Amino acid sequence: MSSSHKTLKNRGPRTNIVHSGRHPDENHGFVNPPVYHASTIFYPSYEALQDKNARYVYGRRGTPTMEALEEAVSALEGGYGAKICPSGLSAITTMLLSFLKAGDHLLVTDSTYRPTRSFCDHVLKGLGIETTYYDPLIGGDIASLFKDNTKLVYTESPGSQTMEVQDIPAIAEAAHARGILVSTDNTWSGGHYFKAFEHGCDISVQAGTKYIVGHSDAMLGTITVSEDHWERLDRYWQLIGSCAGPDDIYLGQRGLRTLDVRLERHMKNTMEIASWLTERAEVAHVMYPALPSDPGHEIWKRDYTGASGLFSFVLKPVAEEAVAAFFNALEFFGMGYSWGGYESLAVPFDPTSYRTATEWPHEGAGVRLHIGLEDTDDLKADLDRAFGALKAST
Ligand SMILES: *Cc1c(COP(=O)(O)O)cnc(C)c1O
Numbered sequence: 528m529s530s531s532h533k534t535l536k537n538r539g540p541r542t543n544i545v546h547s548g549r550h551p552d553e554n555h556g557f558v559n560p561p562v563y564h565a566s567t568i569f570y571p572s573y574e575a576l577q578d579k580n581a582r583y584v585y586g587r588r589g590t591p592t593m594e595a596l597e598e599a600v601s602a603l604e605g606g607y608g609a610k611i612c613p614s615g616l617s618a619i620t621t622m623l624l625s626f627l628k629a630g631d632h633l634l635v636t637d638s639t640y641r642p643t644r645s646f647c648d649h650v651l652k653g654l655g656i657e658t659t660y661y662d663p664l665i666g667g668d669i670a671s672l673f674k675d676n677t678k679l680v681y682t683e684s685p686g687s688q689t690m691e692v693q694d695i696p697a698i699a700e701a702a703h704a705r706g707i708l709v710s711t712d713n714t715w716s717g718g719h720y721f722k723a724f725e726h727g728c729d730i731s732v733q734a735g736t737k738y739i740v741g742h743s744d745a746m747l748g749t750i751t752v753s754e755d756h757w758e759r760l761d762r763y764w765q766l767i768g769s770c771a772g773p774d775d776i777y778l779g780q781r782g783l784r785t786l787d788v789r790l791e792r793h794m795k796n797t798m799e800i801a802s803w804l805t806e807r808a809e810v811a812h813v814m815y816p817a818l819p820s821d822p823g824h825e826i827w828k829r830d831y832t833g834a835s836g837l838f839s840f841v842l843k844p845v846a847e848e849a850v851a852a853f854f855n856a857l858e859f860f861g862m863g864y865s866w867g868g869y870e871s872l873a874v875p876f877d878p879t880s881y882r883t884a885t886e887w888p889h890e891g892a893g894v895r896l897h898i899g900l901e902d903t904d905d906l907k908a909d910l911d912r913a914f915g916a917l918k919a920s921t
Pocket residue numbers: 614615616617640687712714715733734735736737746747748865
């Protein structure tokens with residue numbers, strides 16, 4: 528039903544971001560698509576009601592507002608078609624429920640977003656779908672984990688919190704040789720800096736909540752697929768019924784238009800802060816693939832056209848009170864979950880409590896930062912003040 532596949536292929540990624548999914552000619556010339564609030568859609572006749580090919584049938588199943596974002600996201604990711612869900616997690620779960628069935632085996636990176644892991648460990652397990660977690664750096668050796676019933680490899684790069692860059696082309700080559708599907712959580716790149724389909728993925732999901740919305744004011748998820756998987760996704764998305772609200776969808780399409788310039792500034796600011804942190808005596812380790820010292824830098828340089836504003840670092844071991852003093856001293860960095868908005872954020876993390884396939888080698892506390900669009904001098908001064916508070920309490 529989506530008209531995503533009509534998107535022109537031969538234009539630049541920034542032109543796509545600006546133009547895809549908007550049809551001013553169909554909307555009295557208005558630059559932005561209208562917001563349709565809808566459940567019931569009237570049919571003009573009994574015959575029209577019986578027509579199974581009607582373009583719009585019911586609010587949950589598709590509106591022009593939804594189609595506008597589907598088309599824009601599909602063009603952004605370079606897929607064939609996209610579906611919109613009410614959160615990033617619902618996009619992930621809808622995708623997994625669409626492509627897996629009882630008796631299937633699933634491979635998930637050990638570095639995945641934690642709620643994805645919980646869904647596999649509880650909901651999928653209960654449905655008779657088995658998950659094996661793998662080392663994010665496994666590359667083509669993923670083949671050693673394939674079973675006869677392996678159906679899908681789930682990647683996420685860089686890893687949530689720990690930032691490992693995966694060799695997705697090598698994973699995809701091994702998987703496709705066995706007819707296994709490859710999906711990725713492409714949230715970190717916004718679908719802009721990593722073209723999942725050009726690098727072998729069949730499915731790309733995003734928490735649209737992050738960079739697509741971009742302003743911390745709405746929740747959305749996106750699922751984009753290549754042509755072979757479009758029919759299945761379209762059908763199962765409808766069967767599952769996870770549809771997002773029209774105003775949030777509108778905010779998603781509005782945020783998307785400035786994705787390129789926002790990400791460019793996020794990267795510039797983040798490079799500056801991440802490099803600065805590598806020089807700090809209080810810091811043991813900085814994880815940002817755009818830094819030449821990062822172990823994932825070579826693959827990042829090969830596969831990505833940019834880096835976004837989310838990265839992590841590890842403090843040298845100190846007492847928890849000192850870690851608390853660091854966080855409590857921050858003024859411009861808000862403490863809170865999610866990321867991808869215009870503002871800077873900081874949260875502590877500890878991957879040791881839930882990883883199963885890999886060992887976290889660091890001793891100190893983990894800090895995840897999202898670098899926003901503020902003046903970097905102010906952000907550095909803020910961090911400097913927080914390091915001062917950390918030292919004062921040790
Ligand atoms: C936030 C996030 C999600 C979940 O998105 P929500 O919109 O919060 O449900 C999924 N994957 C990654 C990598 C995320 O950071």
